[in-house]
Amino acid sequence: MMANVVVVAAAVVVLLTLPATVIPQATPMAGAATGAATATPSPTPTPSPSPDLPSAALPPPVQATPEFARQVKANEAGMVPVLMYHRITKKRLASIDRTPSQVRQEMEKLARGGYVPVTAQEFVTGKINIPAGKHPVVLTFDDGHASHFALDGNGMPARDTAVGIIYQVAKKYPSFRPVATFWVNQQPFGLRGRKDQARAVQWLTSRGFEVANHTWGHPYLPGLSKKKVAEQLVRVERLLEKLGTGPSDTLALPFGAMPRKRSTVQAGKWDGTRFAFKGVFLAGAQPSVSPFVKDFDWRAIQRIQSNGKRGECRKWCSQYWLEWLNKHPDKRYTADGDPDRVSVPQKLRGIIGSERRRQVNAY
Structure with a gap:
């Protein structure tokens, strides 16, 4: 945890000593007319019902056997x-x-x-x-x-x-x-x-x-x-x-x-x-x-x-x-691509938490 303590201290020093313009403030939204840094941002446009954007949907799951887990080198x-x-x-x-x-x-x-x-x-x-x-x-x-x-x-x-x-x-x-x-x-x-x-x-x-x-x-x-x-x-x-x-x-x-x-x-x-x-x-x-x-x-x-x-x-x-x-x-x-299993090399099965032990798929 020592590293985290040092990082926390550094973050506090950085953020507390920044000039006023660096502290997060309201700024104009992209597409808005340029103005003073404290200007009220323009309203967020209503999103298109079918935007041309990649989906965040997850792929269909697979059923991971020990051999499959070994093939993909799974280590969850x-x-x-x-x-x-x-x-x-x-x-x-x-x-x-x-x-x-x-x-x-x-x-x-x-x-x-x-x-x-x-x-x-x-x-x-x-x-x-x-x-x-x-x-x-x-x-x-x-x-x-x-x-x-x-x-x-x-x-x-x-x-x-x-x-x-x-x-x-x-x-x-x-x-x-x-x-x-x-x-x-x-x-x-x-x-x-x-x-x-x-x-x-x-x-x-x-x-x-x-x-x-x-x-x-x-x-x-x-x-x-x-x-x-x-x-x-x-x-x-x-x-x-x-x-x-x-x-x-x-x-x-x-x-x-x-x-x-x-x-x-x-x-x-x-x-x-x-x-x-x-x-x-x-x-x-x-x-x-x-x-x-x-x-x-x-x-x-x-x-x-x-x-x-x-x-x-x-x-x-x-x-x-x-x-x-x-x-x-x-x-x-x-x-491992299988949401119902926790696949690990055999040597690591002992470090899995008790609440997940029934899901362990060791190889």
């Missing part, structure tokens, strides 16, 4: 990269920013490497129903920034937003399933009006994306009382309900900072409204273990910051870890 006890993104900007103003080109290149690399996206919710609940021989990756975006999702004048995802890039990669590589998780604060995707927020959230969730909780005001949770933490979480849960989604199954901790009492962010209530998560995500700094193994802790799931290999990222960020997993294929999660 392996490690899974949960990638963490923040703002996507043409010019990086902070170390955690990524340019559209950097995001696009990384996702194309994932696609070529046999990775198939699943949402954070699918991951924590074990619904990793991807094709045999493929590897799951969880694409996560913090803060609900305007650079994550906007629609152009034709009602299609703006090219250089996160969603636009994901669909571009999915068109180029059909096995790259177009889904991701967006953890939002009080102003999803930089939109101020509730109707615009609802259109955006429903556009995403109707196409397989997950929109979930990242607290109302992005505070440093260890500095808040239990009541204040619950208020931060409930206010987002109430917002998402009004927007037509939720309750959230997953939570990303602001700055990756865990409150002193971990149960504070797992379940609770404020002002008569309850919350309960199935997965709580940190800010780094290594791949997550499989949700099927004994060591999986849904209360503190590791993520990897999307970045290069300079400075603190030398061994903690996405470029390093994706190269490491490629060099150690026996350590990463490889699917």
Whole structure:
């Protein structure tokens, strides 16, 4: 956990020392007239009923025998990269920013490497129903920034937003399933009006994306009382309900900072409204273990910051870890294509959690 502590400290320093223009603010939607940075975004266009976009539908499952699992080198006890993104900007103003080109290149690399996206919710609940021989990756975006999702004048995802890039990669590589998780604060995707927020959230969730909780005001949770933490979480849960989604199954901790009492962010209530998560995500700094193994802790799931290999990222960020997993294929999660079985090499059957033991397909 030491790596995560260092990453949390670095994230707090970066985000708290950024100039005001770097902190996520409402910005115009793609296709809107250019104006001041604080201008109210234009309304999100109503999505076309039959958009020309790749589907997030999962392929038909197969029945995995031990011999089939051996052939595809299945290892569903392996490690899974949960990638963490923040703002996507043409010019990086902070170390955690990524340019559209950097995001696009990384996702194309994932696609070529046999990775198939699943949402954070699918991951924590074990619904990793991807094709045999493929590897799951969880694409996560913090803060609900305007650079994550906007629609152009034709009602299609703006090219250089996160969603636009994901669909571009999915068109180029059909096995790259177009889904991701967006953890939002009080102003999803930089939109101020509730109707615009609802259109955006429903556009995403109707196409397989997950929109979930990242607290109302992005505070440093260890500095808040239990009541204040619950208020931060409930206010987002109430917002998402009004927007037509939720309750959230997953939570990303602001700055990756865990409150002193971990149960504070797992379940609770404020002002008569309850919350309960199935997965709580940190800010780094290594791949997550499989949700099927004994060591999986849904209360503190590791993520990897999307970045290069300079400075603190030398061994903690996405470029390093994706190269490491490629060099150690026996350590990463490889699917068997069978949602009813957990396929692993015989030597690993003992590390599968008791609740999944009847599903073990060892070879």
